[in-house]
Amino acid sequence: MKVLILGGAGMVGRNLAARLLADGELGGRPVEALTLFDVVPAELRGTERTKVHVTAGDISDAATVQALVADRPEVIFHLAAIVSGEAEADFDKGYRINLDGTRHLFEAIRALNDYHPRVVYTSSIAVFGAPFPEAIGDEFLNAPMTSYGTQKMIGELLLNDYSRRGIFDGVGIRLPTIVVRPGKPNKAASGFFSGIIREPLAGVEAVLPVDDDVRHWVASPAAATGFLLHAATMDTSTLGARRNLTMPGLSVTVGEMIEALGEVAGPEAVSLIRREPDATIRGIVAGWPRNFEPARARELGFTADASFQDIIRAHIRDTAAAG
């Protein structure tokens, strides 16, 4: 089978691609061809089983997207997006990539006869906006408070309508914040959730800009890959008319994260966390959802991490494996 990943050079896309190459199959069928598309070329080599095709471009160009689906991949992962901060800073770019780009993809599929691929779309918990209940259930309204969340929600609605129409077979998954993100610190407002684990484990000081009682909804990179693979292979007839699902995660406070770090890596690691309250980041984080009750996704077989300690241990293993 042929698999296409839009956003194949990002963190989630790279992990997914690596897993597909390692498995060599998806849902019991060999993956013969894997195309990775992104704004920059992904760095990945094929295997004997799976040919990798790397391509770069801009999904706001309809012809680019038409060319990507022309060879009719059976499964398409649409992970490509302008992230929250940039979509807020650049109104036009956010709508161009996150809304128009998504429509170009869906329309390119629709333009082909007898072609109904599985489309897995990564949405976000940013489709929800405060005030929240204690835990956000599957029937809570979608009231995004950012342009990114607005664009992701529009993508969900389109995915649902195109699927209902039988144009493709879509599954939208709202990912928790991914912790621990590997690599260097980034400037995302949520970056510290990974930083306070990743930096101390590497013997480097980390800054914590919020209070210890701040609660957040997280999943490991491996759990995110698991969600994507399950969405690509699940029986969608059980989804009914609602094809967008909040993924399970762990609801943990910063204090609990730090406690878990101490258990796994000892007090020296914890001592590398420097508390430096930042009113701006505090304010942003206060508007984020912190806890969910994602009953449908759990019933449909999506599985979260067992504990935050496990998330830390997995990061230690991944870092060691990456050399």
Added chain:
Amino acid sequence: MKVLILGGAGMVGRNLAARLLADGELGGRPVEALTLFDVVPAELRGTERTKVHVTAGDISDAATVQALVADRPEVIFHLAAIVSGEAEADFDKGYRINLDGTRHLFEAIRALNDYHPRVVYTSSIAVFGAPFPEAIGDEFLNAPMTSYGTQKMIGELLLNDYSRRGIFDGVGIRLPTIVVRPGKPNKAASGFFSGIIREPLAGVEAVLPVDDDVRHWVASPAAATGFLLHAATMDTSTLGARRNLTMPGLSVTVGEMIEALGEVAGPEAVSLIRREPDATIRGIVAGWPRNFEPARARELGFTADASFQDIIRAHIRDTAAAG
């Protein structure tokens, strides 16, 4: 002040325009100019106080919409839409008018400097999809089950984001089904809700395709006009981050509607209702929301009809006044 109505030739738009001309003012300010735009020219003459400008065109053409807002109306009512049945039958047309057209309007406003009009957008209870709770509250999820509902919901999301950004000052109102619609029967699946009142009052037989216990959410034409005027003049600072509101209405069963008809117009009127069950219409209606608890809209001063008897009496008065 200048007022623009997109969809000015439709039933809701005509009623609104007539009321604005009769009042001659909006929110205490004289309405000097009223522009009515639609796919067909509206038929309405100005008054001494208010100049009426009638224009026709297609909102899926960006330049047409730019020209409409070029003279910077202080209040814009965006009622223009392809209705549910047609948006379902013609996928491209529905998205072109209901999504692209709405974006063209919002972008045309954004393109002008120092211009932040009040925008009143008519959404629909079609943004909700079954299964429903007993009464749909203000925090119930938006899971439309038609392309029309999808497009209306996307409009709501855009309205909210553009308003949050300060581009304009938007209020989205989800109208109940309007009963009693004046004029001839139409082919909408919801048409019988008006037909079983309007036809008997005119001494004509009406067909009832569903059971008497079918419950629906309705408002009179005059209530709808009231919602629009209130949305145009209310203090939007109280709306917070959620600018789309389910309008109040009456939740009545078909049996209750018929009973009210008997009370107001006597048993002869009721005897003109012929029961002719239609499985298709029954099926469509079964997927519609039937009851709401629109607490926010009520708190914000939107007022529904007092009773279904009042709705019938208002229709009788309006019909007499129309000659």
